[in-house]
Amino acid sequence: MFSLALFDVVNATEARVNAPEEPVIWFLQTFVTLFIIMNVVMVIMAYQTWAERKVMALAQQRFGPMRTGPIGLLQPIADAVKLLNKEYIVPRDADKTLFFFAPIIAFIPALAAFAVIPWGDATGEGLFGGWIRPIIANLNMGILYLLALSSIGVYGIVMSGYTSGNKYATLGSIRSSAQVVSYELTMGLGLMGTLIMAGSLNLNDVVIAQQNTMWYIIPQFFGFIVYAISGIAETNRNPFDLPEAESELVAGYHLEYGAMHFGMVYLGEYINMNVIAATVATLYLGGWAAPASFLEFIPGPIWLFLKFAFFLFIYYWIRVTLPRFRYDQLMGFCWKVLFPIALANVAITAVFKYLGITFGWWG
Amino acid sequence: MQNVMNPVGGDNFQEKGDKRMRLSLGPHHPSTHGVLQVIVDLEGETVVRCDPVPGYLHRGTEKLAENKYYTQIIPLTDRLDYLSPFNNNLSYTMAVEKLVGIEVPERAQWIRLILSELQRIASHLIWFGTHVMDIGAITPFLWAARDRETIMDIFEMCSGARLTLSYTRIGGLMSDVPPGFNEKVHEFTELFHKALKDYNKVVSKNPIFMSRTQGVGVITAEQAIQYGLTGPSLRGSGVEWDLRKHEPYMYYDQLDFEIPLGSTGDSYDRYLVRMEEMEQSNRIIQQALAKLPSKGPVKADDPKIVLPPKELSMSRAEEMQRHFYQVIHGFPAPVGECYFGLEGPKGELGFYIISDGSPRPYRLKIRAPSYVNLQALPLMTEGRMIADVITCIGTIDIVLGEVDR
Numbered sequence: 001m002f003s004l005a006l007f008d009v010v011n012a013t014e015a016r017v018n019a020p021e022e023p024v025i026w027f028l029q030t031f032v033t034l035f036i037i038m039n040v041v042m043v044i045m046a047y048q049t050w051a052e053r054k055v056m057a058l059a060q061q062r063f064g065p066m067r068t069g070p071i072g073l074l075q076p077i078a079d080a081v082k083l084l085n086k087e088y089i090v091p092r093d094a095d096k097t098l099f100f101f102a103p104i105i106a107f108i109p110a111l112a113a114f115a116v117i118p119w120g121d122a123t124g125e126g127l128f129g130g131w132i133r134p135i136i137a138n139l140n141m142g143i144l145y146l147l148a149l150s151s152i153g154v155y156g157i158v159m160s161g162y163t164s165g166n167k168y169a170t171l172g173s174i175r176s177s178a179q180v181v182s183y184e185l186t187m188g189l190g191l192m193g194t195l196i197m198a199g200s201l202n203l204n205d206v207v208i209a210q211q212n213t214m215w216y217i218i219p220q221f222f223g224f225i226v227y228a229i230s231g232i233a234e235t236n237r238n239p240f241d242l243p244e245a246e247s248e249l250v251a252g253y254h255l256e257y258g259a260m261h262f263g264m265v266y267l268g269e270y271i272n273m274n275v276i277a278a279t280v281a282t283l284y285l286g287g288w289a290a291p292a293s294f295l296e297f298i299p300g301p302i303w304l305f306l307k308f309a310f311f312l313f314i315y316y317w318i319r320v321t322l323p324r325f326r327y328d329q330l331m332g333f334c335w336k337v338l339f340p341i342a343l344a345n346v347a348i349t350a351v352f353k354y355l356g357i358t359f360g361w362w363g
Numbered sequence: 364m365q366n367v368m369n370p371v372g373g374d375n376f377q378e379k380g381d382k383r384m385r386l387s388l389g390p391h392h393p394s395t396h397g398v399l400q401v402i403v404d405l406e407g408e409t410v411v412r413c414d415p416v417p418g419y420l421h422r423g424t425e426k427l428a429e430n431k432y433y434t435q436i437i438p439l440t441d442r443l444d445y446l447s448p449f450n451n452n453l454s455y456t457m458a459v460e461k462l463v464g465i466e467v468p469e470r471a472q473w474i475r476l477i478l479s480e481l482q483r484i485a486s487h488l489i490w491f492g493t494h495v496m497d498i499g500a501i502t503p504f505l506w507a508a509r510d511r512e513t514i515m516d517i518f519e520m521c522s523g524a525r526l527t528l529s530y531t532r533i534g535g536l537m538s539d540v541p542p543g544f545n546e547k548v549h550e551f552t553e554l555f556h557k558a559l560k561d562y563n564k565v566v567s568k569n570p571i572f573m574s575r576t577q578g579v580g581v582i583t584a585e586q587a588i589q590y591g592l593t594g595p596s597l598r599g600s601g602v603e604w605d606l607r608k609h610e611p612y613m614y615y616d617q618l619d620f621e622i623p624l625g626s627t628g629d630s631y632d633r634y635l636v637r638m639e640e641m642e643q644s645n646r647i648i649q650q651a652l653a654k655l656p657s658k659g660p661v662k663a664d665d666p667k668i669v670l671p672p673k674e675l676s677m678s679r680a681e682e683m684q685r686h687f688y689q690v691i692h693g694f695p696a697p698v699g700e701c702y703f704g705l706e707g708p709k710g711e712l713g714f715y716i717i718s719d720g721s722p723r724p725y726r727l728k729i730r731a732p733s734y735v736n737l738q739a740l741p742l743m744t745e746g747r748m749i750a751d752v753i754t755c756i757g758t759i760d761i762v763l764g765e766v767d768r
Contacts, residue, residue: 060505167386247394247497323572324499326750
């Protein structure tokens with residue numbers, strides 16, 4: 001079985017996308033798609049901050065942003081304008097070059113991860129004769145690409161902490177490097193079950209495989225839990241927000257950032273949340289596919305959006321409810337709880353797949 | 364000038380080449396509850412030395428008090444523990460009353476008792492919100508602030524102020540409570556009973572909260588007594604000592620309430636003690652409301668100390684003269700010393716007055732529970748992690764206005 005999966009990975013270099021007939025046209029089409037998807041992602045990210053504040057306000061019995069536009073809908077724009085107008089300050093003790101580039105390093109991989117998320121059936125041609133495709137790059141090793149990018153994103157956090165020349169920021173980046181490295185492992189292991197079941201690293205194939213059987217959240221429930229928790233830890237969100245623990249490290253690794261550089265750190269964090277939410281939706285909640293055939297008239301992007309919005313809501317819900325772990329408890333939780341669960345999940349899934357055992361009507 | 368980051372007499376570890384980092388938590392840190400500075404020496408995340416540095420909010424209250432008449436000191440006490448100004452007013456007023464030997468009318472006493480317990484709940488609510496917020500949960504703070512708002516409204520009703528109440532006077536209260544007071548307090552007690560259940564549901568049994576507080580900041584009963592801790596911080600260690608029970612003042616001996624006790628003396632026990640104390644305070648308020656006499660004076664009948672009623676001083680020459688005389692000259696207190704302490708929300712809040720027979724105190728010493736309790740911080744935190752320092756600052760419930768005075 002493992003050999004089979006490995007075989008797939010090796011084969012992944014062979015592009016399965018319909019080969020472009022006219023490279024220039026294909027490039028332009030990709031560019032148009034890229035432009036549209038990236039803008040959609042950025043708008044979602046901006047309104048995600050608004051949504052988070054509204055959900056938090058709901059839990060805390062307040063209104064949240066109300067003054068900017070109707071029910072505060074222009075708040076993200078006001079925030080962005082404010083950040084852009086602020087002065088960029090470099091602390092005296094900071095390493096000036098790395099201090100400048102660290103948020104960018106954190107931000108770009110987060111955004112780039114959206115290249116492999118399918119917003120519709122990626123094997124189809126797309127709208128307007130291929131000018132708007134549902135996916136930017138239909139990579140056959142999409143999941144590996146995601147994991148790789150999330151690992152690169154950590155460097156941004158670690159660098160911004162170390163180069164700030166601030167003790168709190170340094171502590172924050174120490175915490176971050178330990179935490180993210182540990183949780184990356186459980187995150188990858190949590191995914192393994194899905195890969196084994198789908199037999200592919202291509203995210204679109206995973207969605208189609210779920211269409212043929214059922215959403216992997218049911219057979220891969222433990223994998224889902226491990227992945228979701230690790231994802232929250234990976235994006236440094238409550239209850240795992242130790243690198244930026246407000247009450248302990250003031251703001252942690254991004255303490256010294258101001259102006260749009262802070263905005264960049266912030267954007268990176270929220271887009272990372274989006275990536276986790278989108279991958280959860282794709283890998284466990286059926287991605288762009290409709291939950292039932294009579295709902296298929298609603299297009300794929302909307303389904304994907306609804307699913308990942310739902311997961312983001314859970315993110316916020318957890319954030320307003322739970323207190324924060326302590327550093328040692330956090331590591332203990334990763335290595336003593338999540339890691340064994342993930343490992344057992346992988347082993348059991350693999351054995352079942354190898355023996356061809358299926359539960360009920362899915363397999 | 365002494366350099367706090369490298370104190371004289373402190374070990375200069377940097378020359379020794381130890382792998383330590385000296386981190387200055389505060390005075391502008393989000394969770395040091397004001398302007399407390401805590402200098403911690405870290406080895407990784409472990410605290411090897413913890414040194415609280417109070418004094419950033421020092422306003423010289425005790426010295427200021429030496430130049431003011433007894434009545435004029437009441438507004439100063441508002442600014443001590445600004446989360447429970449009524450208890451400060453009350454403790455000071457009762458100390459002066461003990462000194463001059465004035466009898467306070469029954470209705471005033473009951474109103475004082477009710478407001479004092481309301482203030483205890485308000486103070487504990489802020490402690491609950493901030494303590495849980497320090498640990499990372501943000502929502503309970505907002506809920507606690509919502510319920511505290513009702514208490515603030517009650518105080519606003521009575522005294523016209525929300526924070527700097529100055530509602531007590533030597534010999535009674537500024538004025539009687541307005542109509543509708545009983546109903547409003549009753550409404551609050553019912554509402555608060557339900558709210559407390561919500562708090563317990565969200566926080567008390569939360570596994571992350573429990574793991575963050577259980578076994579953290581342990582103070583044994585002996586240590587607690589040695590360090591002179593009072594209030595919930597002492598009772599969390601299992602020492603049964605509550606001035607309301609053991610040295611009853613006002614009418615606490617007529618009321619039925621319990622003193623919650625902890626067993627291990629960790630942060631979680633202190634948390635439970637305070638939560639239960641709020642419930643007991645709620646009970647006390649309900650009982651006291653039933654016993655509150657519906658009519659009666661709220662100021663003692665002592666023309667030398669108590670100002671005449673406003674309507675009389677504005678209409679009759681005798682009272683007007685008396686009013687002016689008292690405001691300008693104060694009232695002389697008998698020569699002597701006197702201490703009175705009451706069970707404040709944070710511990711024993713005491714005022715020690717030395718009088719030389721003049722209308723001003725010769726010396727006023729404030730026994731501030733926060734200051735005494737803060738001493739236990741190094742004991743609780745050394746050898747633990749940096750996140751525990753924050754938990755421990757929260758668990759002893761300090762207010763910097765009171766620590767620095």
